[in-house]
Amino acid sequence: MDGLLIACSFIGAYLIRFNQDFRLFISYFSHHGWLLPWAVGSGLLLLAISGWYRSLTRYSGSHSLYALLPRAAILTVGLWLIAWLNRGVMPPNSFWFLYFLLFTIGSIGSRIILRDLLRFQLGRVQPADQFRRxxxxxxxxxxxxxxxxxxxxxxxxxxxxxxxxxxxxxxxxxxxxxxxxxxxxxxxxxxxxxxxxxxxxxxxxxxxxxxxxxxxxxxxxxxxxxxxxxxxxxxxxxxxxxxxxxxxxxTIEDLLGREASSPDPELLGVGVTGASVLVTGAGGSIGTELCLQIHQLGARTLVMLEQTEFSLYSLEKVVSAQHQPGSELVPVLGDAGNKVHLEALCKRYAVDTIFHAAAYKHVPIVESNLCVGIGNNLRCTASVIDAALHTAVKRVVLISTDKAVRPTSAMGASKRVCELMIQNAAQQVAGSGQGPIFSMVRFGNVLASSGSVIPLFHQQIQAGGPITVTHPAITRYFMTIPEAVQLVLQSTGMAEGGDLFLLDMGEPVRIADLARQMVELSGLRVRDQQHPGGDIEIQFTGLRPGEKLFEELLINPMDQETRHPLIRRAREPQHASRDLAIKLDHLNRELNDWNDQGVISSLQQLVPEYLAEGKEAESQSANLGQGSEQMIDNKYTKTKN
Structure with missing residues (x-):
């Protein structure tokens, strides 16, 4: 096709130049016709050598078409040189311009037509199974x-x-x-x-x-x-x-959360970059993200402590895929509550910083397994504190939860006791003048965690429903796991000892509206009074034991700003060391006796604001009633003050 275009451009340039006067055309062509085979041969050779025929015509765009211009120019200049070297009668100067113009327009136009024909044909001809789909x-x-x-x-x-x-x-x-x-x-x-x-x-x-x-x-x-x-x-x-x-x-994850904030580089690497870091509960949702970000920040050694074999195996694969030269990864199978093992790890790997994320966090599970759940959370925290105090650890960060604020669940109460234990350890260090910097970070729900309601709703929608929500007015905060962990790491750089940091969780989301939105994003409709022919029903099952209607981050409303706009510092009450030790000893005896009621009583001594069996949630529900419906503007906006 290109050979024909070159020949037509050559002849057409003469015809246009002599205004279609065939006598002049024949006269000049008799002198210069020998250039035609040179034009065709050299043109095809140039296009082949320059890679013009390697591109796929049906995918060609403006860039590939523009690439023809320099080739056409080189072809025209080359043909002029051949004519000049022959030292015969040269074609008129206007011929060369017309030849260049005709060849360029013809080549580009023909390729556009051919490209569109190929695309049309490609759209019509498909494999049988693809056509059916x-x-x-x-x-x-x-x-x-x-x-x-x-x-x-x-x-x-x-x-x-x-x-x-x-x-x-x-x-x-x-x-x-x-x-x-x-x-x-x-x-x-x-x-x-x-x-x-x-x-x-x-x-x-x-x-x-x-x-x-x-x-x-x-x-x-x-x-x-x-x-x-x-x-x-x-x-x-x-x-x-x-x-x-x-x-x-x-997905619903695209709509929840908020715009990512830029991290403070001066805070982000404190206690991590170039340090030896140990993460407990490393295989969990928060633990995994901690390991990923700590590894990216260039920790000298990253000790990943996890008690579940498969979680540790999966974690090592994910983290090791992010190759960081000079960083040692140490996957360790073990229980964070084993004091001897934890202390040995801290000594062997000269641990500088511990991020304590290991805990039982599922409210209903801990509620029905009080002694095991509470015992595990307290034992692991005590083990971390002891290991830090008896080794050269410089920083300890406890990952806490908003459920520790005025808790209505045993899990929330146990996390509040863990906070008190960390505060007490910080007091001891302050009194002695040496030891690690202890701090805590408290935040709410994170998206895509193992305990998140979103995966459950996805499963219920795929099964055709119904979607189960505990209460029409129940609200929760949501934050992405990477953002939460990034803020945790930055809070470490601001810790002075005994600090309790609160993360700005954004706006609360009503769970019923979240469920409705997920149904609609699936291309379905909620079956309700307005749409009796809808696809999926939302059923309200009642608050579970220990479940709160809405979550809080503060016990004492007096909090302070920090240098980071999304991190605040709380000032909350704590026990005297001796008083805390006596109450913890009493709680341990009840745990060892497997006395659920005694455990609850001991927790209430340590956390006076703790009301067991969801009484607080029930009172919230009774007080709010239908009025809670009016507190929410819409699916995603904040509750009004």
């Missing part, structure tokens, strides 16, 4: 008519799964115009477009989209019965590197 193309909108939207539209040209109907964009300057053949509409026209074209889904293609704005958009789209797909990486959208196979449904 894509016989019904899904009517689809693209939300966002900027560069990412245009790139997504181009990437989907050959994809037979999507029948692209139109663009949506908030910019009034774009509305009514066309982009790659599709009209750009205002979002106000969503419902009319859905009804007219039976649209089923929307593709989000906006690179600068905050979580708050994404929540608003998803709410609006799901209310119209549309499923919503997005690209995993906003960086891909921003750079227009769209991979069609990476389109996925928007």
């Amino acid at each position: 894509t016989a019904r193309r899904i009517p689809t909108l693209i939300y966002g008519a900027g560069r990412p939207g245009a790139s997504l539209r181009q990437a989907l040209q050959n994809d037979r799964r999507f029948k692209l109907i139109a663009f949506l964009d908030d910019d009034p300057r774009l509305q009514g115009r066309k982009l790659q053949g599709l009209t750009i509409h205002s979002p106000e026209k969503i419902r009319s477009l859905v009804e007219k074209h039976q649209i089923k889904q929307t593709l989000l293609a906006i690179s600068t989209l905050s979580r708050h704005r994404k929540r608003e958009l998803v709410d609006r789209l799901t209310e119209c019965g549309l499923s919503v797909l997005t690209i995993p990486s906003l960086a891909q959208l921003a750079s227009a590197e769209i991979v069609v196979d990476e389109l996925r449904a928007v």
